[in-house]
Amino acid sequence: MATLCAKLEQQYGLAIDNHTTQQNHTAGRARDMEAHAGVESLISWIKQNALVQIKQAKSWAELHSVLYENGLSIKPRGNGLSISTMDGTLGVKASSVARDLSKAKLELIFGSFQAANEQALKAVKIKQRYDRSPLTNKTVTPDQPGRINQPTHINSAELFSVYQAQMEEKTAHKKDVLHKARTQHQTQIQQAKDNAAHKRRWIKTLIQPGINKKLLLGLVSKSLLADIKQINADYQQKRQRLFNQYGRQTWLDWLQTQAIRGNLKALLLLRQRHASHDPRGNYLVKASCYSEDTPSATPYDPRLALAKITKKGTLFYLHDNAVIKDDGNRFHVAANANQDVITTALIHAKQRHGDQLSVQGYELFQENVVRASVKAGLNISFEQAHLERRRVLLSAEKALFGDHNLKHSTQLPSRGMRR
Structure with missing residues (x-):
């Protein structure tokens, strides 16, 4: 099984x-x-x-x-x-x-x-051989059920060749800087020994035999050991710093770094490996669950504070102390999100998926999404019939009485009001 x-x-x-x-x-x-x-x-x-x-x-x-x-x-x-x-x-x-x-x-x-x-x-011809290559999920055809805006297959060969070249360059550079650091360390050790030997010669030449001479020679040896200990400690710290700076990254770590820097293809590759099909939570998505459209890899809004990009290609960015989660298909909104946060998520969802959206999640979240869209005057319609009726009703109320009744709700309105 x-x-x-x-x-x-x-x-x-x-x-x-x-x-x-x-x-x-x-x-x-x-x-x-x-x-x-x-x-x-x-x-x-x-x-x-x-x-x-x-x-x-x-x-x-x-x-x-x-x-x-x-x-x-x-x-x-x-x-x-x-x-x-x-x-x-x-x-x-x-x-x-x-x-x-x-x-x-x-x-x-x-x-x-x-x-x-x-x-x-010798008479047998080699037809293929193993080569370290990215592990990516195969493309899912649009007629397969349960997919929401499944991304098209992205060829990773070009990016992987760039990754390999950069890692080889990093390795060569690390080898060079480590060699220089090792040479410098050996030079410093030798200089410390030469200085100690020079002091011993002066002491032996100028100081008469006795307790003072032995004491001075002992101090020179003690000072040399302390200098060597400090030089070794500095060298170990420098080595560790160089290893951290020029260490190799895994393919996924490199893709994550490139995605943070704005490489859209790297972001799509991360999402391609871990296509999210989890229907739980409160989120906005394109109206048709079986759409053949490819989702945009447009990164986070630079005006928003980015929290992180995961190795699954999921973007978390902050707005008014709440988090909006973008997995390439859905915009998940935190449970504590206020109306401004929901409006921001709606704007992003509209830019990516068009004018008709589907709202999934708790009823209170759906109600607040409708309120936010009407208050912001967004040209958006909703796939769910009851939400679309609610939007039309609130739009009419706004035209007649203003938007003072469109505040963020903490509880569902009565059934009569939602008709």
């Missing part, structure tokens, strides 16, 4: 869940890496691209050939077998990919393990 759920998550672009499955330690670590870094693991790649071919092999020779076609090799390791990339930089336990690939089960079918024939493999 858990395996089926995992396949459905990947096929239909659903949020990845940690199912209570009896997976081994290696597979669990691979899933953790994918969730943290957003990069496809070797185990996942083999399962997705090569496992069917591997299971069709009828002998050790065929197995080696199939693995070679996929840029892989299998070798004994410990008491089992290991499948690794051709360069040997990455490897996984064969039984972690599939239990049918354990050493015991393979030897039961093929006989004792036989190493690959290097001469025979």
